[in-house]
Structure formats: C-alpha cells, structure tokens
Amino acid sequence: MSITPLATHRTAHRTAPAFRGRIGRDARSGHYAVPHRYRLHLSTACPDGLRLAIGHRLLGLDGSCPVTFLPAVPDCPGGGHAALRPLYEASAHHYTGPALAPVLSDDWSGRIVSTHAPDILRDLDRFSRDGRPSLYPCGTQSEIEAVERLCAEGIQEAAQRAGRADADPAERAAALDLLLDTLGRIERYLAGEEYLVDDRLTAADIELWVTLVQLDTVHRCHLDASAVHRIAGHPALWAHARRLAAHPAFGSHLDLDGIARRHHGHCQGLEAAGAAVQILDWKRHTTDSPGTSRR
Known part of the structure; x- marks a missing residue:
C-alpha cells in the first residue's frame, strides 16, 4: 500500500516504555530467538495486548513462546497488574512504577526483556515459524x-x-x-x-x-x-x-x-x-x- 505520512500532524507518541530489550538472531544481541525461553504477558482488552495476541497466533508460537493472559481491568494503582510486580522488581532495583502490560519476559532469568509492543511483535517475527509467512515481509x-x-x-x-x-x-x-x-x-x-x-x-x-x-x-x-x-x-x-x-x-x-x-x-x-x-x-x-x- 502506498501511503505517505500525514504531513500536518506530529508523529504519534506511545507511552515511554520502561524496558526496551530486543531479541536478536544470535547471542550477541543479549537475547537470542530460542524456543521455550520467552513468555508474553498481556491483556487482550488493551490494544497493544490484542495486537500481540493476534500476531503470536498468526506466527504459530503457542508451543515455543507461551502467553499469560491478564485481567481486562488492571488490579493495581496506576494501571498495573499484581501478577507482573515480581518481574518488574527483579528487572529494576527498587522499581516503584506501575507494573504495566504487555510484557515480554525471559523465563531463564525471570526478568523483563521488553515492554514496548511494536518491538516485541517485530522480534517475535524472528522466531522459527515452520514455514509460516512473516508479518514483516522483506522490503515492506x-x-x-x-x-x-x-x-x-x-x-x-x-x-x-x-x-x-x-x-x-x-x-x-x-x-x-x-x-x-x-x-x-x-x-x-x-x-x-x-x-x-x-x-x-x-x-x-x-x-x-x-x-x-x-x-x-x-x-x-x-x-x-x-x-x-x-x-x-x-x-x-x-x-x-x-x-x-x-x-x-x-x-x-x-x-x-x-x-x-x-x-x-x-x-x-x-x-x-x-x-x-x-x-x-x-x-x-x-x-x-x-x-x-x-x-
């Protein structure tokens, strides 16, 4: 689709994420795309969570990257989820902010890789898909x-x-x-x-x-x-x-x-x-x- 950016409006800003780790294609990236290492935590009532849930299903990652579904309405002040608090506290010393979803966590370390949904979906696309098509085809x-x-x-x-x-x-x-x-x-x-x-x-x-x-x-x-x-x-x-x-x-x-x-x-x-x-x-x-x- 040939679409040019809207010239009269500012670039959209998402809430600044607390964690921006990336999953690369090898160990040099810090996290490499290996099955059964990562886990998604999301609520499908949230737009970012819904995007990730759909992409995860299309990529056929149910067996290699499990999903923990969270309640539609956050159960902590500031829009956070109590279930995510241990991950945040393990990932940032004396973390006092809200434990927000979505989260991609590393089950090997018990820490957060990323809370930035666009990066997460792009990184999930790097997983082996047994011949499934990419959500980000080359050149698009x-x-x-x-x-x-x-x-x-x-x-x-x-x-x-x-x-x-x-x-x-x-x-x-x-x-x-x-x-x-x-x-x-x-x-x-x-x-x-x-x-x-x-x-x-x-x-x-x-x-x-x-x-x-x-x-x-x-x-x-x-x-x-x-x-x-x-x-x-x-x-x-x-x-x-x-x-x-x-x-x-x-x-x-x-x-x-x-x-x-x-x-x-x-x-x-x-x-x-x-x-x-x-x-x-x-x-x-x-x-x-x-x-x-x-x-």
Missing part, C-alpha cells in the same frame, strides 16, 4: 510503518480529539475531518485490494484491525450519531474488518466485554449519541469466541 518495512503512523495519527488520535467534550467545536470538527479523510484514503485502497501491503496478511492489517475495533467499541461512544454514520460509510474498510474478525487469530482474541470494562474503568469523557450506533456486529462475525477464564 516502510509501508507497514506508514500504516502504523496513519492509524495512530489519522484514526486513533483524531478520533480522541473529535470526541473530547472539553475541546473547542472547531477543533473537534477539524479532527473529525482528518479522521474521515484517513478512512477515505484507506477505503479507496481496499476497494481494489484484499490486504494493505504486499497483497498478503501482514502486521499492517493487524494494526488497522485493532484500530478499527477501538474506533467502534471505544471512540464512537464519544461522538455524535451523525459522525458515526459517516464513519460507517466506508463499505470496503468495514468489510475488511469483518473478514478479519472471522479469522480465528483475530476473532478468538476479541474480548468485547473486557474492552468495555477497561474503557469504563478509566475513561473521563462524556457519552454521546454515537454510543447507540454500532458500526459492526463483532460477535456475529467472530468464529471463535474468547474464553473468559484466561482473561
């Missing part, structure tokens, strides 16, 4: 990164600004225009293509799908009904989301109840009329309902 890095920026700036951040109750009406209108323009660009591309990059399923499709899940289950709750109807008016885009929801790697990890509880647990915004206008019936299109026991 810049295109996938462009999709990530587009989703972060043109959808995620724009939707947040468009739904802010304390924002100036002109600011909300401009943010909605940016959101609709971004959706329109992707719509025009998907009208003639099945996937976003390299004519196959890649990390770009994971990024877009999780972003659309958040748009429909979280951000629309703070938009008016007219805006949500305009957002829904992109048939190729939402057909893409519906098609991927039917894929077991995507649908099996979609915890709608958990997403709602997580949102209601920390959201300070006001609910708007768009909350009553669901764009996609996600439950209907998923083929494998997630098990609540692991959440």
Whole structure:
C-alpha cells in the first residue's frame, strides 16, 4: 500500500516504555530467538495486548513462546497488574512504577526483556515459524510503518480529539475531518485490494484491525450519531474488518466485554449519541469466541 505520512500532524507518541530489550538472531544481541525461553504477558482488552495476541497466533508460537493472559481491568494503582510486580522488581532495583502490560519476559532469568509492543511483535517475527509467512515481509518495512503512523495519527488520535467534550467545536470538527479523510484514503485502497501491503496478511492489517475495533467499541461512544454514520460509510474498510474478525487469530482474541470494562474503568469523557450506533456486529462475525477464564 502506498501511503505517505500525514504531513500536518506530529508523529504519534506511545507511552515511554520502561524496558526496551530486543531479541536478536544470535547471542550477541543479549537475547537470542530460542524456543521455550520467552513468555508474553498481556491483556487482550488493551490494544497493544490484542495486537500481540493476534500476531503470536498468526506466527504459530503457542508451543515455543507461551502467553499469560491478564485481567481486562488492571488490579493495581496506576494501571498495573499484581501478577507482573515480581518481574518488574527483579528487572529494576527498587522499581516503584506501575507494573504495566504487555510484557515480554525471559523465563531463564525471570526478568523483563521488553515492554514496548511494536518491538516485541517485530522480534517475535524472528522466531522459527515452520514455514509460516512473516508479518514483516522483506522490503515492506516502510509501508507497514506508514500504516502504523496513519492509524495512530489519522484514526486513533483524531478520533480522541473529535470526541473530547472539553475541546473547542472547531477543533473537534477539524479532527473529525482528518479522521474521515484517513478512512477515505484507506477505503479507496481496499476497494481494489484484499490486504494493505504486499497483497498478503501482514502486521499492517493487524494494526488497522485493532484500530478499527477501538474506533467502534471505544471512540464512537464519544461522538455524535451523525459522525458515526459517516464513519460507517466506508463499505470496503468495514468489510475488511469483518473478514478479519472471522479469522480465528483475530476473532478468538476479541474480548468485547473486557474492552468495555477497561474503557469504563478509566475513561473521563462524556457519552454521546454515537454510543447507540454500532458500526459492526463483532460477535456475529467472530468464529471463535474468547474464553473468559484466561482473561
């Protein structure tokens, strides 16, 4: 997919991670890609956790890199998880911050490798996959990164600004225009293509799908009904989301109840009329309902 970065907006900033270790292809990197050494800790109610869960499933890593699923709503102050506290304390002397997910840990040392979700997914892609295709095919890095920026700036951040109750009406209108323009660009591309990059399923499709899940289950709750109807008016885009929801790697990890509880647990915004206008019936299109026991 040929996408250029949004020129009028700043690069999206994720929360600065506490740990940025990387898994390399050999021991010189500090951590090398060996089966049964690493473990993922995540909540699929969190966008980063959902991305990692989908990528992990697509890469077929269930046997070589187990996953510990965490509750949808963090159980410690500051958004942390009590289950992750020992890992944080073993990894940083006198650590006093929140024990946040997602985490990639090293079972050999009992310490954290990384808390930076984009790095984690790229490193998991280096594991042996028994012939499974890469989520980051050779030569597609810049295109996938462009999709990530587009989703972060043109959808995620724009939707947040468009739904802010304390924002100036002109600011909300401009943010909605940016959101609709971004959706329109992707719509025009998907009208003639099945996937976003390299004519196959890649990390770009994971990024877009999780972003659309958040748009429909979280951000629309703070938009008016007219805006949500305009957002829904992109048939190729939402057909893409519906098609991927039917894929077991995507649908099996979609915890709608958990997403709602997580949102209601920390959201300070006001609910708007768009909350009553669901764009996609996600439950209907998923083929494998997630098990609540692991959440």
